[in-house]
Amino acid sequence: MRWGRIRAIAIKETIQIRRDTRSLIIALFMPFMQMILLGYGVNLDIKHLPVCVYDREGSQNSQALLKHFQASEYFSIIAVLKDYREAKAALDSDRCRIVIAIPHDFSQKLSDSGGSTVQVLADASDDNTANIAIGYAQSVVGEFAGNLAVAAQGFGGSPARLTQGVDLEERVWYNEDLDSRNYIIPGVVALIMALVGALLTSLTISREWERGTMELLISTPVQPSEVMLGKLLPYFAIGMLDAVFCLVFSVFWFHVPFRGSLFALFFTTSLFLVVVLGVGFLISAAIKSQVGASQIAVLVTLLPTSLLSGYAFPIDQMPPLVQWVTTLVFARYYVTILKALFLKGSVLEDLIRPVLAMGIYAMVVAFLAGRAFKKRLD
Amino acid sequence: MTPEPGPMVEAKKLVKNFPGVFAVKELSFSVGKGEIFGLAGPDGAGKTTVIRLLAGVMPPDSGTATIDGIDVVRDPEKAKQHLSYMPQRFGLYEDLTVDENVRFYADIFELPVALRNQRIGPLLTSFGMEPFRKRLAGQLSGGMKQKLGLVCALIHTPKILLLDEPTTGVDPVSRRDFWKILYGLREEGVTILISTAYLEEAERCTRLALFHQGVMAYCDTPAHLKTKMPGKLLNIASPRAREIQKRIQSLEGLSGALLMGDHVHVAVDDDLKRIPEITRALAEAGLPFDPVTVTEPTMEDLFLALLKTKGASP
Numbered sequence: 001m002r003w004g005r006i007r008a009i010a011i012k013e014t015i016q017i018r019r020d021t022r023s024l025i026i027a028l029f030m031p032f033m034q035m036i037l038l039g040y041g042v043n044l045d046i047k048h049l050p051v052c053v054y055d056r057e058g059s060q061n062s063q064a065l066l067k068h069f070q071a072s073e074y075f076s077i078i079a080v081l082k083d084y085r086e087a088k089a090a091l092d093s094d095r096c097r098i099v100i101a102i103p104h105d106f107s108q109k110l111s112d113s114g115g116s117t118v119q120v121l122a123d124a125s126d127d128n129t130a131n132i133a134i135g136y137a138q139s140v141v142g143e144f145a146g147n148l149a150v151a152a153q154g155f156g157g158s159p160a161r162l163t164q165g166v167d168l169e170e171r172v173w174y175n176e177d178l179d180s181r182n183y184i185i186p187g188v189v190a191l192i193m194a195l196v197g198a199l200l201t202s203l204t205i206s207r208e209w210e211r212g213t214m215e216l217l218i219s220t221p222v223q224p225s226e227v228m229l230g231k232l233l234p235y236f237a238i239g240m241l242d243a244v245f246c247l248v249f250s251v252f253w254f255h256v257p258f259r260g261s262l263f264a265l266f267f268t269t270s271l272f273l274v275v276v277l278g279v280g281f282l283i284s285a286a287i288k289s290q291v292g293a294s295q296i297a298v299l300v301t302l303l304p305t306s307l308l309s310g311y312a313f314p315i316d317q318m319p320p321l322v323q324w325v326t327t328l329v330f331a332r333y334y335v336t337i338l339k340a341l342f343l344k345g346s347v348l349e350d351l352i353r354p355v356l357a358m359g360i361y362a363m364v365v366a367f368l369a370g371r372a373f374k375k376r377l378d
Numbered sequence: 379m380t381p382e383p384g385p386m387v388e389a390k391k392l393v394k395n396f397p398g399v400f401a402v403k404e405l406s407f408s409v410g411k412g413e414i415f416g417l418a419g420p421d422g423a424g425k426t427t428v429i430r431l432l433a434g435v436m437p438p439d440s441g442t443a444t445i446d447g448i449d450v451v452r453d454p455e456k457a458k459q460h461l462s463y464m465p466q467r468f469g470l471y472e473d474l475t476v477d478e479n480v481r482f483y484a485d486i487f488e489l490p491v492a493l494r495n496q497r498i499g500p501l502l503t504s505f506g507m508e509p510f511r512k513r514l515a516g517q518l519s520g521g522m523k524q525k526l527g528l529v530c531a532l533i534h535t536p537k538i539l540l541l542d543e544p545t546t547g548v549d550p551v552s553r554r555d556f557w558k559i560l561y562g563l564r565e566e567g568v569t570i571l572i573s574t575a576y577l578e579e580a581e582r583c584t585r586l587a588l589f590h591q592g593v594m595a596y597c598d599t600p601a602h603l604k605t606k607m608p609g610k611l612l613n614i615a616s617p618r619a620r621e622i623q624k625r626i627q628s629l630e631g632l633s634g635a636l637l638m639g640d641h642v643h644v645a646v647d648d649d650l651k652r653i654p655e656i657t658r659a660l661a662e663a664g665l666p667f668d669p670v671t672v673t674e675p676t677m678e679d680l681f682l683a684l685l686k687t688k689g690a691s692p
Contacts, residue, residue, distance in 0.1 A: 219465075
């Protein structure tokens, strides 16, 4: 292997990237767009849920309870209904996700027996939101009066009952605000790196075949491994640049805490980039058309990374078979590492297992990529 | 006491098949130092495949080839040190400038930087490309592109040049310039193997191989090849040459009638017998023409005649 030839290819490739608008957009603009879209778009928190109320009593007590709902950041009362028919219509038409119905004898029961019920009708077609909303409703009602019981009548779901008597003191670690953005953003970083890295390199060999420059290149004494290294070096630099951008954007724009070691971040990011760039290169060497190669690149990075890496959907809640499949998804290890680095403040020693897994992956991919591209026509 | 120099290029029983077709059938030939060896023949005759096999970018199914004594089949990477290949399709980077392309190929062949910078200027100047150094290769004219290809091919002073139809689609003036450069290189001792679809170019080669359907039908100097022309070639000049070509095609003893502007070249088995016959037939048809004469065959006449006698016509 000769450094002079590797350098020649790296310089050539850098000039080509600089003159290719498409590459520049993928390398520089796409990370920014994805940060914005996914950082703002993917939000698992439920806030200001639209709610309709059906107050059958209209007393001071019932109004006070509704004020509690209004004051809560979880709900926004959007309409006051007059009967159950309207309640059903409101849920059916998606005007609101839940309806709170206060019985006509609300105050009377409160004063008589010291306990009354409030009905919650929830649209459980999105069961996750319905469950969370019922939970929030329970806490609002519980706040209103410690001895009130809520009979949450799931609309197609099961009724929930508030159990009194035991106080749970919660203490949440690592993501104290339970802000789902803190949980999502590190995964977004992995997603961006995987997509950008594989997309850029997936074109690098196929472009030379398509434009006819490969035939001349393979008639020179240059070795396949030199071509691979020379071509991947500029993309590695771009990848690291994107990593720095993502980190800065996450911490200073989205205010995601970064508590781990920067060294660990850049070390693991390098490993991840080797895998991603290598995979892109493998695709590029196997598929001689640019369109085909870039489609395959999106398929093998975006899909597994967004669905199976644990970036938004926790792996331990998946069926066992799918969990096993995720061990093959290289982004999974990087997502684990990033979440630990951002939120837990881990250092490299804490992450030996995922780092090792990525290291093995990187070696295998680099080995394959070095041999993937053959210097011959057929 | 210097040993007899071996051939610079030698092919021994090269075979290459593509699904359904023979591209190259048991091809053997050798090219000596300083030759301009031409490969001529119609499209699909296997010229490109032969050059690719010799350039080491495509492995043969069987047979061997050597470049300056190095086995291309067994050690293609070593052979590539000594040769330069110009593919038929423009192989340089259109999004790189002239300078950047040349520098890239110099670095790929590991030319020391000082030597590289020393060579680029004079080479570009001698090709008349000095004013275009900062221009993108994609914005050059067809002739300029081919010259740039040659500059990149020559930057590492190869012993052997393999050129696949370098002048196809290039204007006549640039083509003439290109051949001047080739003759210059030949004087410097570079061995050149060139394929061409232009038969008048083939005449400029020191030796010429005529390819047809993967087989080298003939291989000799252009002058010798012409003596192999069976029978005689007649020239009929007429303002209505096209009609004459049509009229005489049915006559006996003709192996071909080729229209060349206001002439018709007619290949016949026996000039003494056929001239009066042709003259009579044309007079009967009332077509105007100058007296029929015997003429020197051009490469085109030769090619058609030779392929016909080989019985290998399509």
